[in-house]
Amino acid sequence: MSQEEVGVMRRLREAFGRMPDTRQPGKVLHRLDEVLLCAFCSILCDGDSFTDMEDFAQTQLGWLRGFMVLEHGAPSHDVFRNVFMMLNAQALLELVASWCGPLQGKHIAIDGKTLRGTRDAESGRHLVHLLRAWVDERSLSAGQVLCAEKSNEIEAIPRLLAALELSAATVTIDAMGTQPAIAAQIHQAGAHYVLALKANQKGALEAVQALFGDTAQEAAQPGQPALPAPPPAGALHRETLELSHGRCERREYQLLGCLEGFAKSWKWEGLQAVGKVRREVQRGRDGPPLVEQHYFLCSFKEDIGRFAALVRGHWSVENRCHWVLDVTFGEDHCQVRDKTAAHNFSLLRELVVTVLREHPSKLSLRRKRRRAALDPAFRAELLGPVHT
Structure with missing residues (x-):
């Protein structure tokens, strides 16, 4: 691994290191930034669960130590699970959103997705329903919120819009969010809809x-x-x-x-x-x-022309995000039922999708993930363009 590649990985670790760690000092063995970077690399390399993260960290320990210490060895699946349950999703969301840059002039598609793997057997309800503000030009979320229990997206859309700097952007929403109050909120924020x-x-x-x-x-x-x-x-x-x-x-x-x-x-x-x-x-x-x-x-x-592009572009959140997360990353089959952990897992997947897409190879996303798992050189090549 070249010095340039090591530098990129260290900068990504620094971005994870800026996130708040609420674990009790003295009772943890693994640094937060190193756990998150191991998890990120595992998802990049076709890992879809906490046990996959443990297996990746154990088998690729030498490669991982090329850019981190991992003083106490590879984290276990319990460590990954506990970190994902503890980490404030808003902190991770801010990292993902920072990749989008300013929203002025961009198309923001608002749409929701249920994580079907979080279905509760007793109640029959899905525990996590995410509402995304998808930036069409960047193929990445500028914001996300969890829909409250026993509510629908109408309650969550105003909260999501309020968290975004919408000035000079254009927002598209499907019929669920077509409400006078929501139109007024977008207009008053200086955006089009x-x-x-x-x-x-x-x-x-x-x-x-x-x-x-x-x-x-x-x-x-x-x-x-x-x-x-x-x-x-x-x-x-x-x-x-x-x-x-x-x-x-x-x-x-x-x-x-x-x-x-x-x-x-x-x-x-x-x-x-x-x-x-x-x-x-x-x-x-x-x-x-x-x-x-x-x-x-x-x-x-x-x-x-702008109207036609916006109507057609709205569905990029379905075919470039939701479909990819389900088919290529198996999100609907992931059995992580804790709300915070499932949300954090989804955010890391989305960040990995962006890294895969930025690579110029014409391989499918699925093949890129599998090749990254098999070829450390290709894995480092994927991580080269990451901006942190």
């Missing part, structure tokens, strides 16, 4: 459908290959066509800045326009296409 509109805001939905010349009955029947209604006068319009994996997808975007006829538009602070997306998907040559129509509230009206 694009909010999905569904039946939970029935009056607003029907008014927007009428503006686009759609009836509630037509819009409530997805999958019907009806002819699209022509864009209303003054609406900005754009169409896209994508062909991939045997699927043809046509998207029609409309953005309308004239809100006459939307009687209660005043309820939505900062509202400047309403949007519509008609999505038509044809799989194979047989059968009718699948047709869906979606409606949105927007705080800007002059840029149809």
Whole structure:
């Protein structure tokens, strides 16, 4: 391992070392920064549990001692578990968020994810539901909060937004968070928004459908290959066509800045326009296409390209974060049920995903993890670009 690579690892250890250690002095053998760095490297190398961390630390002890002391040898799985249960998730979140940099001008997608491995057998409830503020341009979370027990995301979204510096950013939220108070909070923070509109805001939905010349009955029947209604006068319009994996997808975007006829538009602070997306998907040559129509509230009206990019980009939190954490990192199968430990584990996974993506190799994330486990040279190469 080169001196440059050792220096990067030491800087990462220093970042972990700045986190508060609430363990009782004199009763612990392993330094907090070294335990966290071992855990980070284990996750990077295809480890998905506390026992995997112990196995990695024991088998790779010589490699780890190239940039840390580990005076008392490899930590046990109990040490890793106790540290993850003790560590304040907010401190680790601040490290992850620091990689995003300033949020001005960035797209922040708000979406939630249940950690299904935390399901309690007695109550049948999942103990951890995370709400993420996903920065599309960085593919990393700028903030996270845990949803309170017996509540939904509506309670957590204001807390998450309040923790972010949103000035000049753009926030997108699915229909659960489409609430006048949330729109007002985003607008007052100096940010723009694009909010999905569904039946939970029935009056607003029907008014927007009428503006686009759609009836509630037509819009409530997805999958019907009806002819699209022509864009209303003054609406900005754009169409896209994508062909991939045997699927043809046509998207029609409309953005309308004239809100006459939307009687209660005043309820939505900062509202400047309403949007519509008609999505038509044809799989194979047989059968009718699948047709869906979606409606949105927007705080800007002059840029149809921006609207299209934000609507499409919102789902990067699903396919670049949640799907990756489930499929590549087995998050839904992880049986860590302590809330704090599960949250910290998820944060470290997300940081590892960023490290893997920054490497220029075209290998899949899964192959990068497996190769890192087998090849210490490739492992050091992955850790080279880490910024701390």
